[in-house]
Amino acid sequence: MKRVSHKGGRVIIIGASLAGSIAAVELAQAGALVTLIDKENFPRRKPCGEGLSARGQAELDAAGCSLRDLPCSYRPLEGYRIFHGSRSLDIPDRAGLVGVPRKELDAALLSRVARFSTVDVILGTKASVLEVRPGRCRVRAGDHEFVGDALIVADGATSPTLRSLGQTAPVPRNARLGTSSVWRSVSGELMSKVHTVLVPGGEIYLTPLTNGLVNVSALGRLSLIQPFAQERALRVRMDALSEMIGVSLEPVSPPLSCGSIHATYRCSHINGAFVVGDACETFDPCAGFGMAHALITGRLAAQCVVTEIDPSRAVHTYAVERERRIRDVRGFARITSATMTSGVGRLSLPFLVSSGLAARVSESIHAADRGDVIRSFVSLIGGRRSRSLPEVLEN
Ligand SMILES: Cc1cc2nc3c(=O)[nH]c(=O)nc-3n(C[C@H](O)[C@H](O)[C@H](O)COP(=O)(O)OP(=O)(O)OC[C@H]3O[C@@H](n4cnc5c(N)ncnc54)[C@H](O)[C@@H]3O)c2cc1C
Incomplete structure (x- = not known):
């Protein structure tokens, strides 16, 4: 096995989809060396509803990868039309939802990553963790072993990396x-x-x-x-x-x-590694927030890597800040899922819920940089993290 080691800050990222790629862009812009590994070759298809919320777009903008500058198509959408039996309910999305093919978006973001000479992109190769602790990691990909100062786990909802480190999430019996x-x-x-x-x-x-x-x-x-x-x-x-x-x-x-596709919180860090995107937490996709969460957490982890010198503090800062930023998303996802999937919720949708109120809640959560009373309320009533999963691994 060839050993590849680098002086200075090298970050290894497992998973080159949205969470991993945006982390790589953010790190490269801050001058870090990055090894980004994915088991697939891009472009590739990925199961997704392909509705990207304004909050996700804002993360792309902030990373200098705005949709309008990326080589991918997208279509601005006005909101949602929900059909239930013979009735329908229109919920406008004034925050700025778009429909974007994942095959194009993921490949476009990756092509932006590949522009940085400080990023090594390794595709079509499964990565596995050999060792990870705060400030050091060793990862195997194909015949190579990579040594880094930080590890970002961005390998999606099934996260083979977390499973290999002993962190698995139970699948409920009535899983969707x-x-x-x-x-x-x-x-x-x-x-x-x-x-x-x-x-x-x-x-x-x-x-x-x-x-x-x-x-x-x-x-x-x-x-x-x-x-x-x-x-x-x-x-x-x-x-x-x-x-x-x-x-x-x-x-x-x-x-x-x-x-x-059930909602699950796994962990935001493990043995000093940052866990981002779906690997960290999945929301029922009916809320349309998975991509935004992947982009928010990928960027945030990268920022913590470059701004915190102490590796243990860096993961702690990430965990606290991630939790603060996505509580309203979790609350909104829970409310949406209860409304869409339960009989009572469904009945109330076209009959009781006013389109105006639904639009105001949706807009408040989807808009970037908004801190209004609706957002706070949604965070408060639905945003608390379930304590059913072990957090011991994070401490
Ligand atoms: C049916 C469905 C509909 C959805 N609809 C929407 C929607 O409309 N809007 C929305 O915002 N979200 C939606 N989502 C959620 C969204 O697709 C995810 O939240 C998002 O893709 C998460 O991005 P990620 O980067 O965290 O992980 P992923 O996109 O899952 O990427 C993980 C990457 O890790 C790689 N990988 C895995 N294991 C390894 C390994 N061992 N070594 C190297 N690489 C590895 C994979 O190849 C993959 O590229 C939907 C999801 C589903 C399933």
Whole structure:
């Protein structure tokens, strides 16, 4: 095995998706040496609803990677139209939601990373941790061993790295599953809104992208997700959906499944390593906040690495600051998930919830740099972290 070591600050990042890549950009801009490793070759597809909130866009802007400057397409969206039976509810999103293909976005961000001569990007190679403690890590990728002063774990919701370090999260018995695919409208054009259709066992989301493409993702019980794997059953469901939205769709890419999508907090640091994005915490994707969380935490971890000299203090600062910044996101995700997935919540949606109130709550949480009373209220009522998982590993 070849040993690769560097003097000065080298940060090793496992996972080159949104959380890992934005951390790499932030670190490189601060002058750190970075090794960024991903098991996939890019561009690659990734199961996702592809709705990026204004808060996520603000993180890209702050890192100097604004959507308008990246080589990827995106479509501004006006908000959400929720269908339940014969009724529908419109919730405007004035904060600035966009539909963006992950295949393009992730590759575009990575191409920005690759511009820095101080970043080594290693793709198509699985990474595994050999040793990690505050201020030092050793990671194996293929035939190479890399030595670093800090480790950022950005390997997604299934996080093989956390599992190898003994941190696993339990999967609830009634876990919700997810799948996504890309379709093209062949007649009619979908309005610039995320169309959310509440169906028995879950929800189907249609996110308009550019060039008549539409992301179709489904979240829910196995009974809803299974037909997405069977061509005929999927056709029947999509024909019914097409009729409902008045747009005829044909498939462009087959559905990608991702397994359980339940909300889970794992840990924000482990043995001195920073844990970011989905590896750290996942929210039920019905709230549309996973990408924003990945970008927020990736940047924040990078900032803590470069500003805190003491490695133990750095992870502690990250944990505290992350918790402060995402409490409202967690609260909003819980409220959204309770409304979308429970019978009572669903009933209240088109009948009791005023579109204006829903829009104000959504806008308050999705807008960047907002500290209003709604945000504080949502953080307070739903933002507390579940204590069911061990935090011992963080101490
Ligand atoms: C069905 C579905 C719909 C969703 N819809 C939305 C939405 O509309 N809006 C939204 O904001 N969010 C949505 N999300 C959530 C969003 O996709 C995730 O929150 C986001 O991708 C997390 O980014 P990440 O960088 O943390 O992890 P990921 O994007 O999961 O990336 C992890 C990376 O780590 C790499 N990796 C894993 N193991 C290794 C290893 N051993 N070595 C090297 N590399 C490794 C993987 O190849 C991958 O590239 C959705 C998710 C699902 C499943």
